[in-house]
Amino acid sequence: MRCRLLRLLLLFSAIAWGVSVIGVFFSWPTAVTILQQLGLKEVSYDPMLDYWLRMASGAFFLVGVIFFLAAMNPRKYAVLLPVFGWLMVAEGAILLFHGIRLGLPALPFYADTLACLLAGSGILYLRNDVVSK
Secondary structure, three states: OHHHHHHHHHHHHHHHHHHHHHHHHOOHHHHHHHHHHOOOOOOOOOHHHHHHHHHHHHHHHHHHHHHHHHHHOOOOOHHHHHHHHHHHHHHHHHHHHHHHHHOOOHHHHHHHHHHHHHHHHHHHHHOOHHHHO
């Protein structure tokens, strides 16, 4: 049961990171529209911002792929589970600090922060279950 919960947390983390893949493929206007629905103010086109969107989206997607691999076979990646857990906790702390500093509205700030902190804490708490079985 606990190993299933660990796999679920890893899969949740994979989806949370992996959804960013849309930023790699969507056109700039479509990506901006989606980001505006998440709270982005008006932004004019800049080739460097377009490039950074693709770079960040690709990197986030690849982090999601790594979490997905761990979710599919946690025993194989058991040695990395603490790294995955701390990665999520660290990202949650970064989001919390800067979200408060910037005075961001609750959504999506709270959801992103809680997702990272809770999933990371859960992964850290359950990580030894795959080793002991």
